[in-house]
Amino acid sequence: MTETLVAFDDVLASYDPAMGLEVHVELNTRSKMFCGCPTEFGAEPNTQVCPTCLGLPGAMPVVNGKAVEAAIRIGLALNCEIAEWCRFARKNYFYPDMPKNFQTSQYDEPIAFEGYMDVTVPTEEGDGETFRVEIERAHMEEDTGKSLHVGGATGRIHGADHSLVDYNRAGIPLIEIVTKPIVGAGEKAPLVARAYVAQLRDLIIALGVSDARMDQGSIRADVNLSLSPKGSGTLGTRTETKNVNSLRSVERAVRYEMSRHAGVLDAGRSILQETRHWHEDTGVTTSGREKSDAEDYRYFPEPDLVPVAPTRAWVEELRTTLPENPTQKRARLQAEWGFSDLEMRDTVGAGALLIVEETISAGASPQAARKWWLGEMARRANEAGVEVGELGVTPVDVARVQVLVDEGKLNDKLARQVLDGLLAGEGSPDEIVAARGLAIVSDEGALSAAVDNAIAANPDVADKIRDGKVAAAGALIGAVMKEMRGQADAARVRELILEKLN
């Protein structure tokens, strides 16, 4: 079915958006949520399983204390209350990749609740605007297995001739973080959604509790969205777009669903409360299973587990292990790096704060680190439709390229070629420089000869320079660079030209 999409500005003229974000964070504990099985990503299917995570008759769960610790630290970092006493609950529904046909989760007694996160979104004026996202809860649960549909063209269940299930992922600890309805964001709704997930990801990385790889599914976002008539103050019927797996897609999915909802509502029809699938390639959502509040998971407290009752002393001890508050950290880094408000806002807005910080730690100057990640790297990420952090180029690589530039061994043009090599997986910057023969020629004899050749070939230009029109040197520099196949330091070439003609 073709959707009628309403232009974004027209949506805002008639409607107020409300969002709810549910983010699943896969913890990096060594063992699973309720058994001792290992959790490494990418193992042979069904090799990291035991009676408990396979749901064999008679097997029982035991809570992983490290997962509880991680949940409490996440809760504290999100300014949540930590429950003095809470329980696990069974969420009952049938699905072939769910071993017990119930998920052991938490229902009305989450480990953490009532928190918030202040997110920064860009504004026209250049200053970042702070928007408070209220956190309803963060709770512990287990992941399901993974279905693989074989024999169809699309890899989806329709058209497949059989399906395989890998239970390695079944029982991996998850923390689900649920916001309260985010209202009042207006035109900034897509940016608020993106900034929230980006900052949450950075927080998770800083806490060290997850690999936080959206591309590998260790952070997965579900985007709930509804529209209500402008100024009505009500909440409309929502849709839940599942598994939006990049920051860029979070923003796009909100934008798309706003336009689609408005199209449905403008036509006088009602929004169907349903789950929607996000298509990364085409940037659209399609209808999934119909979902209503009447869908009944028959939650009840898990009778095989005893309540979790973290002592206040333990909670306070964990509080001392929290990373710096993000707002304070941004202020500190901005001062340390000497960034302007605009530079800092751009860096945060691009989701590049952490990667810039790591690049600086690896030896690059703050301005150089910012310039690479927000310029050249951002452009390439945009072309590839991924986040800068997903390009496969590390902060250490970028810092090394900058050091080579600073040492005069590369110029900007050569440095960009090294980046090409890094993206192509050709090895470290030094290996690429060697293999591609990219180093600047520092042989003064060869350079001097090339300058002499250029002067001889362009007598008119040489005369102008002798007459004091120094700006004309550019043409000679270009000629020298061409002869040197780019592998020369343009500043040194300029010096040599001026020396020889004065």
Next chain:
Amino acid sequence: MSITRRTAAEIADALAAGETTSVEITRAHIDRIAQVDGAVHAFLHVDAAGALEQAAASDARRAEGRTLSPLDGVPIAVKDVLATEGLPTTCGSKILEGWVPPYDATVVRRLREAGLPILGKTNMDEFAMGSSTEHSAYGPTHNPWDLDRIPGGSGGGSAAAVAAFEAPLALGTDTGGSIRQPGAVTGTVGHKPTYGGVSRYGLVALANSLDQVGPVTRTVLDSALLHEVIGGHDPLDSTSVDQPLPSLVEAARRGASGDLTGLRVGVITELSGDGWQPGVMARFQESVDLLVKAGAEVVEVSCPTFVHALATYYLILPAEASSNLAKFDAMRYGLRVWPEGRPDASAEEVMRATRDAGFGDEVKRRIILGTYALSSGYYDAYYGQAQKVRTLISRDFDAAFAKADVLVSPTAPTTAFRLGEKLDDPIAMYLNDLATIPANLAGVPGISVPSGLADEDGLPAGFQILAPALADDRCYRVGAALEALLHDQWGGSLLDKAPALEGARP
């Protein structure tokens, strides 16, 4: 006397004295099974080769002067609801036909580590839902006292195996009386431990908050000996209690002296009256009188919320069971039924066809009840309310135990009824567990010991002794005292009066 008629304690003594071997004992029981189980049908699976191998290993250990436990070499039968590595485990259901677990339940591992040869797996109501063993998908077990009658349930197989001298010991599980009620109607002893006293890891859950594994034997001392093998904390079961119990064997031996001076015995008012068989009540009263003679002081105690126990139980149990049984979906193990004429059936259709074919009526009835009780909009009225009543029942116990050291009642309201008699009347069937259910709801321990034969039908009746949580030793002490006093009266064990079965029809 045939060696199969000896108690576990007597066998253990004979093994220790070198008068017999575990192989000889185990072989005798396998022969007895071959002789009578065609008529009794206590076993779903007999592992003669495995049991004899374990018996030989036990004898070899003993020859080297080593034993693993006081019961090393004494064979045992295991209820088919407990996972046994390498041995089929069906829970009495078609849906698990052919399933061989890749792991042992903790209690089974403890049996192996204590050197008890495992004779086989015993029959039960499907997924332990029933009071007669008639709901087994593999056919009912027959009561050795009268083969036309039920052996109780759900653990009728374990009780009948012990009553028919097919095994000296068995493991049972008790969710609402499945150890104690079969004990009562077969003239055997069964103890439901304190909730958390014995690991549930590997017990295929019926209702997780009610289930307990416990001993099924012919004497109180044997139960205590077996309880000490299987009990204690298990890190694989979060609900298992991490604190040592008082010595149960010592309590049983002390009780056998018959002296109960100073003990306060509370008779529960609510567990008598209309619907209680006169012969059962007569034996109960005589037993109370014996306790008084032994020095106990008897008080009447009232537990007013016990009248709601059955209703509470039949909300909590189906709710938990409906969720537990969801895992039987044909995806990973057990039965898989393809819907007829649907070669390209979806996973959901296969699940549906399998569950339709694989579960019996009683299981389906309880899945539907439980699903309903947990449904949104009904949860508070049913499951939520039941949990509140459960708390009140626990408070009744607390108040009663403030007045008495142990509480007593008949174990079941009647003696064994005829096979088929109550099959079409679930409520009548459920009423069998009236006296046993409160202990499960509160998590307290309870033992059933034979109190004699009812005058009306000459069939065994049971006497239940309940104690506060973690005070299982009181059940053993009082149970052993009553047993000793009754044995004196009878001039031996009640089972001496049971039919020999040798000529029983196959």
